[in-house]
Amino acid sequence: MMEVDALIQKVLEKFAKRSEALSESADYPYPFGDNIEQRLTPAMDQYRDLMQRHAADLLPRLKALTWVFRMYINEDYRVTYAFDIKSLGTILAKGDLDADTFDPTKVRVSTYNEYNWKCNKLVADAYAVGAGVGLSIGKSLGGTKTKGDGYPAMYEYQGNVCYLWAPQANELTKSDRNLRSLTNARIPRVRSDANALPEVGDIMCFPAEGGLGHSSLYLGKKLIISAKTDGIDIETEEFETEMHDGKARLRKFTGSGK
Incomplete structure (x- = not known):
């Protein structure tokens, strides 16, 4: 230790x-x-x-x-x-998210825009990446399929681009x-x-x-x-x-x- x-x-x-x-x-x-x-x-x-x-x-x-x-x-x-750092974080194409090779334990959630709190992102990243439990993208959170039993996340489409988000506080x-x-x-x-x-x-x-x-x-x-x-x-x-x-x-x- x-x-x-x-x-x-x-x-x-x-x-x-x-x-x-x-x-x-x-x-x-x-x-x-x-x-x-x-x-x-x-x-x-x-x-x-x-x-x-x-x-x-x-x-x-x-x-x-x-x-x-x-x-x-x-x-x-x-x-x-x-608070004032802007980063889109994880951006995936729809095909990447739906692919069987998608590994949620290696993906962080997206940050919010500049001047929005990053506290939700930190908690989600801690579990999904730090604890290696990945992101659980369920139908109830706007997803089309569930990936594992990890930290809850949702995704939004902008054209063919996917943004992953943690639940807000x-x-x-x-x-x-x-x-x-x-x-x-x-x-x-x-x-x-x-x-x-x-x-x-x-x-x-x-x-x-x-x-x-x-x-x-x-x-x-x-x-x-x-x-x-x-x-x-x-x-x-x-x-x-x-x-x-x-x-x-x-x-x-x-x-x-x-």
Whole structure:
């Protein structure tokens, strides 16, 4: 597990540098503080413990979170998910998508346009690419056939061109929206409901009326990691909940990727 220890150390160092830089910027309204640093080390210790416990059969949620950590510590990758970067990402011809040789584990979802949040893309890429479970393109999401049991995605045609999209955060937060390979949305921390108890690497999302909402992966200790204004960052669950009218929802990945 030396590689995991090195990754954890780099995450902690990266956070310290980001926190210091942002705290010196008076016009940057980012919620560093709030005991994030005090929570981050025990959260990473919990992550290490889970990686050791499941080393023989690593869970998709841990693979997904590991991939996001690797994106976070690499500045070139971190800013790929920044607010003002425009990239169409994956573009496929209709024949490519329908072909039997199509491998959804090697395809990322498309980004949204410039000035749209990339948080949904990050979560989908983490599971589809980072965890290797691929994209599940089902009829209920606008597809013509289903490819595997991976992270849900849909596609839209523009002529003979196909764009893959992740579900937006508002869609993830709807309790009546059944999405393939994900549990129904739950209000977090309802002890009588096992699917409402956040686990490391789970999908934490926040709805927004008249907006796009926000989606993230859960780190533990009420910390989340997500794509923000200038790329991937770590913050508190409480901050995003407060910013979204006190609402947060949890979804768990249940697919096999096969």
